[in-house]
Amino acid sequence: MEKEKLDRTHVGLQFLMMMLSLLAFLILACFVGEIVWITDFQYFVVLISGVFAIFIGLIALLRYYTQKANLIFLLLGIGFLAVGLLDIVQLVIDVGGFETLFVYRPGEVYPFSAILSRGFLSLILFLSWLSAERIENGESLIEAERRVVLLVVTLFISFSGVVSYFILSNVISESLWVVMVGTATLMLLLLSFVGHMFRKGWKYDNFAFWLIFAISFLILSQIFFLPFLNIEYYSMVNLSIWAKFFSYLALLTGFLNSIYEMYQRELLTQRELERKNRLLDETKKKVEEAYLVVRKEKWDLVRGKKKSTPVKKKSGKGSKK
């Protein structure tokens, strides 16, 4: 079945909105150093982001299991549950009050714990592009579903395992590692962005646009985190986390929009079905009426023949005579 294209103006407005949002965020970054009340939102926003990520994961899974059509929802659903978990792990590692649980001081492993969820999220988004490509090439859904679940779970276990090992064994203490992993994360995000843009799903599906929107804010978040920009360090960390939070918001909007569209489509299908049923009823009535008319005419014809037959016979006989 050929997909229906979205209105060109609608798509254009969507991209304009994305660019203006990015621009507004960058303008905020220009003036953030002068704003007195912005001090340190880090832990607060990380906590909200973690909870949000779990919520987004659940919504994505709900969307997938409501109508099993797009594997990206499954991938993002499981992925975001893991990302939420990693966000909360980061918070537990960094915040004081849990010192007795670990062998290191809070904040000692901060830079590396901060890239846990970012790294994993970039992997998931990159995979979302790859899986979308594969599904479009006609792979069977059940087979692909099994692969996606296995892949994400394996990735999560191996990623968390390797990183935790490095953190706990104090192998990684240099910030150079953080910059390297952060750069790799940025590269994956850029590839995902380019991939989703050229896949052109945004021409047909609003969710594809929201995915691109989220990736663009994640790229901004990573640029602020690394840090490439000339802003105060605490402002950069704050802005980075805010950008990540906005990207989560964008994805949530995308999922909710997708669910809304699905129900709207169902509603339209139902209306169309009702309309067709009505038409069918009307046609049936007309057919019945037509049948009755034909039957009556036939009856009349037969009766007329019966009536006219003796006359004809008479005349026939007469003529014969």
Next chain:
Amino acid sequence: MLVLLKILLYYIFMQDNKAAEGLGIDLLYEPHQTNTGSNGKKVSSEGFSFLDFFVIISAFFVIAFLGYLVLNPDKQGADERNVHRSADISSILTSLSNHINSTGEIPDNIPVNKECVAVGNEICKIGPYNCKGLVDLSFLADPAKENVLSLPSDPVSKSVNGTGYYISQDGQGNVTVCAPYAERNVQISFTKYVF
């Protein structure tokens, strides 16, 4: 790699004025449909809209802002001025400390106040200025003494008579000089025990 190759091919074809069909690539929309007009020339049926123009301009601005933030001349200027302020209040405090060491007492006109930034704590400029309601430290610039200091002013202070720097003491030998006009939320304040 595949994507990069596709982009490269797209631009090669675009340079040759050929459609990049089969590559599955366009910038934002499908390649414009072209119809043949009455004069035989090709006419584009789907032009470049105002909205496209806005999207491209705003994308350009996003990149430009990122570039601006990499350099951030505002912050560089503010950082330089803050360094200047730090040096200024440090030199004022050092001169004052030397003066107190030579006289053995803190000048009476330095107000006793826990808060450095308060009305009446601003240091007055040296010269033909009205120092009423300000802290007069002109004794630091007495040419007869060794501690000659031309009192510096804050780079952004628009005060006519004041320097933009404030001074206070806690009454127990601690003198604080601060720069409340420091930019980008930076707190610049030095305290020294002068005895």
